[in-house]
Amino acid sequence: MKASAFAYARATSVANALELLSTHGEKAKVLSGGQSLLPAMNLRLIAPELVVDIGELAELRGIAVEGNILTIGALTRHADLLRSPEIAAHAPLLKQAVAHVAHAAIRNRGTIGGSLAQADPASELPACMLALGATIIVRGTSGERRIAATEFFTGIYETVLAPQELLVAVELPVTPENSMHFFHEFARRRGDYAIVGLAAQAVVMNGRFADLRLGFFAVGDRPLLAKSAGKLVDVAITPAVLAEAASALHDELEPMEDQQATPAMRRHLARVLLMRCVSSLLARPGLCAEAST
Numbered sequence: 001m002k003a004s005a006f007a008y009a010r011a012t013s014v015a016n017a018l019e020l021l022s023t024h025g026e027k028a029k030v031l032s033g034g035q036s037l038l039p040a041m042n043l044r045l046i047a048p049e050l051v052v053d054i055g056e057l058a059e060l061r062g063i064a065v066e067g068n069i070l071t072i073g074a075l076t077r078h079a080d081l082l083r084s085p086e087i088a089a090h091a092p093l094l095k096q097a098v099a100h101v102a103h104a105a106i107r108n109r110g111t112i113g114g115s116l117a118q119a120d121p122a123s124e125l126p127a128c129m130l131a132l133g134a135t136i137i138v139r140g141t142s143g144e145r146r147i148a149a150t151e152f153f154t155g156i157y158e159t160v161l162a163p164q165e166l167l168v169a170v171e172l173p174v175t176p177e178n179s180m181h182f183f184h185e186f187a188r189r190r191g192d193y194a195i196v197g198l199a200a201q202a203v204v205m206n207g208r209f210a211d212l213r214l215g216f217f218a219v220g221d222r223p224l225l226a227k228s229a230g231k232l233v234d235v236a237i238t239p240a241v242l243a244e245a246a247s248a249l250h251d252e253l254e255p256m257e258d259q260q261a262t263p264a265m266r267r268h269l270a271r272v273l274l275m276r277c278v279s280s281l282l283a284r285p286g287l288c289a290e291a292s293t
């Protein structure tokens, strides 16, 4: 199928893009890497009257570290994240996760801004933003908004972005030296969207979690920063404590049914990921089995 007829404008600056978006409102759509927008247009799931191509705006691309803040421009491609020494050093969770986003051809075009604006609940990067405590920066004609990642995603393919706004960058706190991460997803094939996944960031001290942020994806209509992680912080992790956290996680998940899995299967996989994550971060391989008995 081919997309419905549409007008095309290549933005010459951020200000120009915002002007176009402000004039055309909901009838316009931003084009970044096009890896989600163009398939949706070709399938006629959406039919914007105007496509505003921001792909040439170099000011929106790049990765920089200043003090304790890692800033990633919205147009930074998945492939750039994979290759970046700054990401490897300061946000290794992101590097590991992005390797699971689609395939090389898509990672060469797709961008972090596009992925976050798309807000697919089975996407890896939104969950990483929750685990890493990201701030998402958006700009409109009346100025800039800084939005905590926990407030950004509001539903399936839904965010707090207004049609007239551009996502311009993401800020991440540089991960502390003693922090650790865990990433795993269940997918039918490497590169497929996840059936269930977990991106986690933690600080472990003396065999206990001083901090633990669990970003689950494909477990509901948006990525989830699991509150049940609180049950594992500042306590000795025994099989009973872990089982209690798994039960609390069960209560906060709202998984959906689709061709890939039932809600029960998703709950089960999320529990498995929680167990594996905790035993891996604490380097206690036997913990999983003990907590499941």
Ligand SMILES: Cc1cc2nc3c(=O)[nH]c(=O)nc-3n(C[C@H](O)[C@H](O)[C@H](O)COP(=O)(O)OP(=O)(O)OC[C@H]3O[C@@H](n4cnc5c(N)ncnc54)[C@H](O)[C@@H]3O)c2cc1C
Residues within 6 Å of the ligand: 029, 030, 031, 032, 033, 034, 035, 036, 037, 038, 039, 074, 100, 101, 102, 103, 106, 109, 110, 111, 112, 113, 114, 115, 117, 118, 120, 122, 123, 124, 125, 161, 165, 166, 167, 168, 191, 192, 193, 194
């Ligand atoms: C076969 C296939 C498999 C895939 N598998 C995965 C996967 O496993 N995991 C995964 O996470 N993704 C996957 N993707 C999606 C891919 O990662 C896309 O790159 C990503 O979803 C969107 O990035 P993009 O730059 O291409 O955005 P686009 O397609 O250009 O835009 C996506 C949406 O975001 C809006 N948008 C884009 N940039 C901005 C901005 N700066 N400000 C405001 N709005 C903006 C657009 O208007 C559009 O609504 C897959 C895609 C394909 C085709």
